[in-house]
Amino acid sequence: EEGVIKEAYIADYLREPPIYILTTLFIVALLAIGWRKGAKALSSLLLTMVIVWRILLPGLLRGYHPVVLTVAVAAVATIIAILIIAGFTCKSLAAILGTVGGLVVAGLAAMLVGKAAHLTGFGSEEAAMLLYIPQNVSLDIQGLLFAGIIIGALGAVMDVSMSVSSAVAEVKKANPALGMADLFRSGLNVGRDVMGSMSNTLILAYTGSSVPLLMIFMAYRESYIKMVNLDMIASEIVRAFSGSLGMVMVVPLTAFIAGLLFGRCRQPEEPGMEQDREQKQDQGQGQNRTGNRTRSNTRNKTRNIP
Numbered sequence: 001e002e003g004v005i006k007e008a009y010i011a012d013y014l015r016e017p018p019i020y021i022l023t024t025l026f027i028v029a030l031l032a033i034g035w036r037k038g039a040k041a042l043s044s045l046l047l048t049m050v051i052v053w054r055i056l057l058p059g060l061l062r063g064y065h066p067v068v069l070t071v072a073v074a075a076v077a078t079i080i081a082i083l084i085i086a087g088f089t090c091k092s093l094a095a096i097l098g099t100v101g102g103l104v105v106a107g108l109a110a111m112l113v114g115k116a117a118h119l120t121g122f123g124s125e126e127a128a129m130l131l132y133i134p135q136n137v138s139l140d141i142q143g144l145l146f147a148g149i150i151i152g153a154l155g156a157v158m159d160v161s162m163s164v165s166s167a168v169a170e171v172k173k174a175n176p177a178l179g180m181a182d183l184f185r186s187g188l189n190v191g192r193d194v195m196g197s198m199s200n201t202l203i204l205a206y207t208g209s210s211v212p213l214l215m216i217f218m219a220y221r222e223s224y225i226k227m228v229n230l231d232m233i234a235s236e237i238v239r240a241f242s243g244s245l246g247m248v249m250v251v252p253l254t255a256f257i258a259g260l261l262f263g264r265c266r267q268p269e270e271p272g273m274e275q276d277r278e279q280k281q282d283q284g285q286g287q288n289r290t291g292n293r294t295r296s297n298t299r300n301k302t303r304n305i306p
Helices: 016-061 066-086 090-116 125-132 141-174 180-209 211-219 224-228 231-262 273-304
Strands: none
Touching (some): 016 141, 066 141, 090 141, 090 231, 125 141, 141 231, 180 231, 224 231
């Protein structure tokens, strides 16, 4: 009969509901804990996803140079994200310049080492499937590998750069007399602490995605020489250490840029600071007037004593 389903095939599990629940929990936690900062972070995250989905991926499918396009898109995403979170300040400018510098370092390291190691970019099945897409375009698979390294390092590099820039801003606010050299050293010291905890981030992230593959090599007792020279393993190693190198180099870059900028920029006051200062000035003037009246009354009483 019409409208009656006679046969049905199960294609896959319906995974949307758990994904939506997890996404909702993330958004609620971000807004509940971060309040206004959380809302700004969520806005920057959504805009970054839109930029990647609407600009980066279509551009790559059209055959644009993967590394150049990715660096440009990452720079735009960095500018938008940091300006939304911190506003247009010297701190934001230092973080943006430091992040872009770190991404350039990561990209150059990946390209130089990748070409020297003859990485093909076909370390995964997805890369091989790109050869059969319906778009009639010649893709640079090796360049896509380098582009993925840059995008993968963006979050960690931006995090470290913003931490160093914020630290220099607070040091300058606490002691406005500090010069560039002192600010640079302060940013470098803070960056070393952040770098110590963040250096494991990218390494563990890429290691976690390769756990089944590493278990296979261990189960079959493959030699280290054979394992490390495989294209897929070498690609992951270059990916992890290139991103980590960019993250490490962003510390002195951001500290130096922040030291230069904070010697010339005047940081905008936080909301309410100007009112607090005016109230303190009024209180001080009131105390001075009270003190003057007290001294005047004391002199008058002294004159009246026989």
